[in-house]
Amino acid sequence: MTDGLGSRDAVVIERSFDAPVGLMWQMWTDPEHFKAWYGPDGATIPVAKMDLRVGGTRLVCMEMQTPAGPMHMWFTGEYREVVENKRLVYTESMSDENGNVLSASDTGMPAGHPTTTEVRIELEDLGGRTKMVMTHVGIPADSPGAAGWAMALDKLAAHVEAQRGR
C-alpha cells in the first residue's frame, strides 16, 4: 500500500529512549501504558482495546475538550505484524465507537480518498536503552488529533491551488 509514496507522504521519527526494550514494547501494546502517553495535548484516551495478534483489531478513543463539550474520535485498525520487542505494524482508520470504518465522505474528504494509514514501530535493544523508529505512512482522511484547523487548511490549500490554476 506504500508503493509510489514519497517521503512527503510518510512521517519517520527515530528516537532513543532511556528504557529497556520490553517496556518500550509495552508502551505500544499494553492499553494502560498506551493511554498514558498517546493522547495529543488536551486529549485523553478513555478506551484502548488491543487484540494483539496478526489480524487482530484495535480500537482507540480519543477524547478532546472543546468549548462545546467533550468530543470523541474513534480509530480502528488491524495488526499486520506483531514481533514482540522488535516490530509492530498496524493500520489506522477513523471509525465509530463500534469500529465501523467511516467512509471518506463521512469525514468530510472527497470520495475515493484513502481512509487507512499504516503505523510501523521498530525497536532496537541498545542494552537498557531502546532505539525506536516510527513510520506513519499513507494519506489519511482523518484530521490530526487536536489540530482543529486541519480541515480549514485543506480547504485553504485547495483554494490556493484553484487560484493558481486560473
Added chain:
Amino acid sequence: MTTAIDEDRLSGTFAALANSTRRAILARLAAGGATVNELAEPFEMTLPSISKHIKVLERAGLVVRGQRAQYRPCALDAARLEEVSTWAERYRPVWEARFDRMDEYLTQLRSQTKEGRRR
C-alpha cells in the same frame, strides 16, 4: 528556498495558522492581494488588531508585503502554505509531542520503581 523543512520555522507556521481570523485573512489573500484596510473590512476588528494578525502571518512567511508607499499591499506567499499542507508535515508535530510525553511517562515510571524499592 531549500527543500529541507526547518522544524522551528514549521512550528512558527503552525502557530500562525492556529487562528481563525488569520486563516480567513489568508483565504481572502488567496483571491488576490489586498491592503490592510481591505482585509479589515469583513471583520469586526480594529485596524491595529488586524495589523497584528498580519504581522504574525508575515513573520511566519505566509504573507509578503509590498514596499509601495503607505498602502503596502499584502499578498499570499503560497510556498509556505504548500509546505505545511502535506499531511506528513501536519502529523509530524503530533507524533513528536506524543513521544515527548512517552519520555516523561517513562521517567515517571522509573521514579515510581525507585520509590517502591526504598519502601
